[in-house]
Amino acid sequence: MKRTAKTVLGIVAVASLTAGLTACTGGDSGDGEQSGPLTVWIMGDSGTNFEQLVAPFTTETGTKVEVVAIPWDGIDERLTTAVASGSGPDIVQIGLSKLRTFADAGALLPLDGELAAHPGLASENFADGVAGSATAVAGKIVSVPWVSDTRVLFTRTDILAENGIDSPPATWDELRTDAKTLAARGSGQYGYYIPQWDSPLPVVMTWDFGGNIIDADGNVNFDTPEFAEAVDLYTGLYADGSVPTNSDFDQAQGFISGIAPMLVSGPYLAKAISDAAPELDGKWAVTTVPAASSGTSLFAGSNMGVWYNSPRKDAALDLLEFLSKPATQLSWYTINGELPTVKAALEDPSLTGDPLVKVYSAQLADAKVLPLVPNWDGGVGSDLLTALNSIVLTGADRDSTLAELYAKTKDVSIN
DSSP, rough: OOOOHHHHHHHHHHHHHHHHHHHHSBOEEEEEEOSSSSSEETEEEEEEHHHHHHHHHHHHHHHOEEEEEEEEGGGGHHHHHHHHHOOSEEEEEEEEHHHHHHTTTTOOOOOOOGGGGGGGGGGGGGTTTTTTTTEETTTEEEEEEBBOOOOEEOOOHHHHHHTTOOOOSBEEEEEEEHHHHHHSSSOOSOOOOOTTTHHHHHHHHHHHHHHBBBBSBBBBBBSHHHHHHHHHHHHHHHHOOOOOTTTTOOHHHHHHHHHOOEEEEOHHHHHHHHHHHHGGGGGEEEOOOBSOOOOOOBBBBBBEEEEETTTTTHHHHHHHHHTTTTHHHHHHHEEEEOOOOHHHHHHHHHHHHHHHHHHHHHTTTEOOOOOOOOOTTHHHHHHHHHHHHHHHHOEEEEEEEEHHHHHHTTTTBBB
16 A cells, blocks of 8 residues: 555544634624634744834734744644644644645645635736745645745855865756865865755756656655666765764854855855855855756755634735735845745836856756655655765665665555
8 A cells, every 4th residue: 555645634634623722712793703813823933023014014004913933843843732732833844755744634724615705816927936846735825925946056166166166066966076086175075065954955966867656656765766767876975974964963154164065955045145144145046956967956845834724814815915916025025035936026017137046047947846746855765865965974785775765665655
């Protein structure tokens, strides 16, 4: 039997629907919808910035917005608890790797019948490829795009030049060679950084070698020549001594200090670098990810969804429409460094004239969403990282470790 999405949480969600609705506080607004503030779960540490962003919405509508910051690594526990109790937020930010998990848990309100009354959320307003596969699960729209986050290559161009590297590596082979050169600068110096928590990176490498991790029947399949090439690259960077092995390595500080002068990350890192080290202006750059057969990167943005039993559905959709205004999206890029998803914002002169955004836009044209595998982070993605990290960090036998990975994941389906 295929290991498909767990449905227990969805059953609990349906069973607790009535209890959740009656447990919510706030009076009736007169149109059948409860009054009171909207609660929004924002992932990571950007809650304060989000409060700043939505302040005009409160001024315009009189609707207060309570922002709750949820650590990325704490969302699974919060999701389980909230679905089981029937008491969640009104709006939740969803990383795309979590979209299938939220939908399978029954946590998200299907929006297909709601969008006609909110033209600002129409799919044609968003960048090509964003509002289709990145918002729906099992044919139902359960979220709307919020921010784009495609991975690009960051390089300390000054350090590369000092070591005889005149331009950023255009291929993965070149990156491995350059990383080895940069790691030879001395003890404690590296050429590249691999986040040990970043399960999409080996998937991106597989794509770039011309492969996929999903077969024609919709099943996970890592047992391919292209994945083997990705493993060669991934483990080779460690074997070369080109990447740090400590799990708590800070990518921003490592890049700023020059300890790790090349890495793949999202647009948010550019703002972090600019804010923390303005003295490096002109000494670093971004380019599209290195290529092999292709130069495909990850589309790893996040969406916004309405909680399945929110008593403030209409107000929640109004806020989502506000967040989809080009001016709002441009403000978010300014204060938080995350790229818009709305076409009009991406085409605004304030962005099109930005050399960083030109690279982001070029990469967005060749970027893909992770396959909507059930519970990616806690299942297949976790199994993938466990296998690779055991090989590179503890010296586990490659062949037997990969064989175990293939066996554990081969019956997982996206269907």
